[in-house]
Amino acid sequence: MKKTKRFMQLGLGILLMVSLLFFANGFGYADDHSLTVKKGDTLYSISKKYNLTVQELKEFNGLKNNTIYIGQKLLLPGVTExxxxxxxxxxxxxxxxxxxxxxxxxxxxxxxxxxxxxxxxxxxxxxxxxxxxxxxxxxxxxxxxxxxxxxxxxxxxxxKNLHVNGVHVGSTYSQLLQQFGKPVKTEDQLNIRSLYYNGEGAGVRVNFNMENGSVFGLQVYPEYLQLSSLPKDKSQIIDVYGYPNQVKTVSCYESASCGQFIYQFNKNNLIIQFDRDGKTVQYYDLSKFH
Known part of the structure; x- marks a missing residue:
């Protein structure tokens, strides 16, 4: 039976990469995605150390060439997540x-x-x-x-920060493709790209900054994916993510009721919705708090 999927439109915006934020007493959130260039560093050596490409580093930092200098601060897309x-x-x-x-x-x-x-x-x-x-x-x-x-x-x-199949808020689009594989086709609408893997429904919808490739929203539908690494039922979810911060019952397709596990950590929000049977994962929705 064909299911109508609930898709949550995430607001426009660019994930701002900042260093560790503290209030006067040290309270804050870990959001450290940068490094300071030291003697001997090159874009190539940094890319290898953090499993990135030179092009990703250049695009994420707005660099026009491979020249970097000692003391320069470089943003690292998603690696510390x-x-x-x-x-x-x-x-x-x-x-x-x-x-x-x-x-x-x-x-x-x-x-x-x-x-x-x-x-x-x-x-x-x-x-x-x-x-x-x-x-x-x-x-x-x-x-x-x-x-x-x-x-x-x-x-x-x-x-560790919340993720779906190893993809976090702040990961790059190319890192997402490494985790989910290359789709058979894609469709773009505004800032959302839909990735199709089996020709039916979109298995992944991703919100990302088109300029530097940084992911700031992700929706994943296991029904349209063949990934053994992706938990597909409630018991697996608890094994992978632990107990949720919140549990909700919401209206879903055909006037049915569906349950949600909501996880919140380090200003990230992950909603996992289950089907009417209360067990099967219907979708994942990962985003930054707004």
Whole structure:
């Protein structure tokens, strides 16, 4: 039976690559996608080190030739997304108000924090989060700061940025093709490219910056793909991504109800929608928070 796929239009924009962002107390998000050129570096040596092409580096940085200089800062499309990041969390409350009170107390002491939710066996838990860091040393300092200010069970969660089949927000279009393969045809509409792999429906729809190839939105439909590496049912999803931050029930095709797992990490958002049977993955939708 032919299914009507729900496609979420993602807003226009270009993913801004910035270094690690801190507030006054060290709270922030790991978003470090750059390096500083040192003596002996060339575009070729950098491209090999980070599994990129010279052309990708040039296009992403607006370089007209291969000349770079010591001290120059180069943006690296998506490469650090696969590196571990460190979230500092503490507490586990069944009531949102309790988490909110703890956060208010921390803010009075000059410590920025927020709460994140986790749904485990259909029950929602609220946890305090005080930043996501690309350097473990910074996360350790933040953990100790929380412990000194009353969050005795503060700990570090090591994770990687959200992805679909190895493609993250910030990956390049060429990296996407490496992961999903070359399509039999493509169709462009505004800033969206649809990739067809079997001649029926689009298996991938990608929002990317046409100038530098940086991906800032991705929708994937497993029904139209033959990828053993792509989880296709709920049990596999939990094995790969863990328990979701939110669970929702939404209206889908033919007035049916479909479930969603929603994952949020480091300012990225991943929605995984299941079919009417509650098990089969209908689509993935990966984007940056707006």
């Amino acid at each position: 696969s590196e571990p990041m460190y979230a500092v969390v503490g507490g586990s409350f069944t009531k949102k108000d309790n988490a909110t009170k703890q956060i208010a107390n921390l803010k009075k002491k000059g410590i920025e924090a927020t709460f994140v939710t986790k749904v485990i066996n259909e029950k929602t838990y609220y946890r305090i989060q005080a930043g996501v860091f690309s350097k473990k040393g910074n996360a350790e300092k933040q953990k100790e700061l929380l412990r000194k200010n009353g969050i005795k069970d503060a700990y570090i969660v090591t994770s």
